[in-house]
Amino acid sequence: MGARLTESLQRGSIFVWIALAIMAFLVIAAPFLVRYLNVSETNSHEGRLLPHGFLSIIAWCGFVLLGFMATAVTTLALVDICRLFFALVHFVLNGTNIDAQAFSPERRKFIFTYLPWGAFGAAALFTAKGFQTAMKGPIVKRVSIPKIKIHPSLEGLKIVQISDLHIGNLIRRPFVEKVVKTTLALEPDIIMLTGDMVDGSPAGLADDIEPLKELKAKYGIYFITGNHEYYSGAKTWSDYFRSQGIEVLSNSHKVLEIKKADVKESARLVIAGVPDFTAERFGFEGPDAVKAMKGSPKSDYTIMLAHQPNSYRETEKIECDLQLSGHTHSGQFYPVRFFIGLFQKYYQGLYRHQDKFWIYVNQGTGFWGPPNRLGLPSEITLLTLRSPE
Numbered sequence: 060m061g062a063r064l065t066e067s068l069q070r071g072s073i074f075v076w077i078a079l080a081i082m083a084f085l086v087i088a089a090p091f092l093v094r095y096l097n098v099s100e101t102n103s104h105e106g107r108l109l110p111h112g113f114l115s116i117i118a119w120c121g122f123v124l125l126g127f128m129a130t131a132v133t134t135l136a137l138v139d140i141c142r143l144f145f146a147l148v149h150f151v152l153n154g155t156n157i158d159a160q161a162f163s164p165e166r167r168k169f170i171f172t173y174l175p176w177g178a179f180g181a182a183a184l185f186t187a188k189g190f191q192t193a194m195k196g197p198i199v200k201r202v203s204i205p206k207i208k209i210h211p212s213l214e215g216l217k218i219v220q221i222s223d224l225h226i227g228n229l230i231r232r233p234f235v236e237k238v239v240k241t242t243l244a245l246e247p248d249i250i251m252l253t254g255d256m257v258d259g260s261p262a263g264l265a266d267d268i269e270p271l272k273e274l275k276a277k278y279g280i281y282f283i284t285g286n287h288e289y290y291s292g293a294k295t296w297s298d299y300f301r302s303q304g305i306e307v308l309s310n311s312h313k314v315l316e317i318k319k320a321d322v323k324e325s326a327r328l329v330i331a332g333v334p335d336f337t338a339e340r341f342g343f344e345g346p347d348a349v350k351a352m353k354g355s356p357k358s359d360y361t362i363m364l365a366h367q368p369n370s371y372r373e374t375e376k377i378e379c380d381l382q383l384s385g386h387t388h389s390g391q392f393y394p395v396r397f398f399i400g401l402f403q404k405y406y407q408g409l410y411r412h413q414d415k416f417w418i419y420v421n422q423g424t425g426f427w428g429p430p431n432r433l434g435l436p437s438e439i440t441l442l443t444l445r446s447p448e
Contacts, residue, residue, distance in 0.1 A: 089121025099227035100263020126429030189433030222385030227258030254285020254366035308332025
């Protein structure tokens with residue numbers, strides 16, 4: 060970035076490098092402040108030499124700049140591609156003795172001087188738009204999950220999935236209240252919380268997580284751990300959710316009897332859940348789909364909750380109709396979106412895995428790190444079980 064911006068300046072380049080050095084410091088400092096100094100927890104002051112508000116501002120600036128720099132590097136790379144194109148055209152024209160007046164040094168200088176700054180400005184506009192989308196809150200994405208010969212009592216069953224909310228330094232109570240209000244308006248039969256709900260401890264986030272107590276669903280609320288729960292204390296959070304009447308599934312399952320008023324017989328629905336792969340790094344039991352289903356009766360429908368989509372390898376070991384996952388944020392914003400497929404086979408929306416079961420990947424109800432959701436708004440998913448007809 061520094062090289063591209065200063066090569067067109069006759070003077071003042073030192074100020075560009077100073078600004079970039081400050082930006083780099085803030086980007087590096089932001090995750091350190093949040094993770095190790097608990098800036099995400101407004102009720103915690105342990106280990107702080109500076110006021111919480113000041114540290115919080117540094118964290119906000121660092122994460123915003125992280126998104127901006129990722130976008131700026133991409134736009135500047137596009138400028139380099141344009142420069143390469145013009146250089147090659149100029150070489151070809153000169154090499155064949157064709158008049159190269161259209162590619163004179165003066166015009167090339169104009170392109171090379173202003174294009175990098177234009178790319179920098181475009182990155183700033185894209186970052187501002189991504190920030191606006193992130194802070195606006197989640198949209199409701201409605202998805203129908205088909206099943207041949209679905210039990211009549213399961214036809215139209217409404218499942219709301221919330222994933223990767225990341226309540227913490229950047230996502231506070233007002234955002235959580237909006238999520239809860241939107242969820243309740245959907246009148247869900249079941250609510251699934253598929254991990255990475257928090258970044259901090261129950262004590263430090265007490266005020267911010269309080270709206271979650273208002274969540275209600277006819278057949279209950281179910282939670283599995285994501286990787287971020289282990290960074291914050293998975294056992295503490297599991298105990299907290301249980302205390303709120305939320306079923307915590309960790310290599311375990313729950314059997315539900317679902318009955319519609321106009322249907323004679325009830326349907327048996329099994330909801331199983333596995334912990335995140337990160338569990339083993341923290342001394343906990345890793346994901347085991349077979350164990351999660353051990354002792355479960357024959358069912359009309361089976362749902363597996365697994366934070367990471369790559370858990371499909373575990374789900375393959377059991378009879379299952381639907382896996383619900385999150386984790387990827389679908390890249391969270393462009394241009395990162397272009398690279399998420401290198402790490403995850405399934406990363407956004409609905410997939411059919413080997414004609415065995417469906418996988419739905421929620422692209423995140425909140426965001427983590429950069430408050431940027433350019434082109435990829437956060438979502439609350441309303442999944443409805445349907446017959447293909």
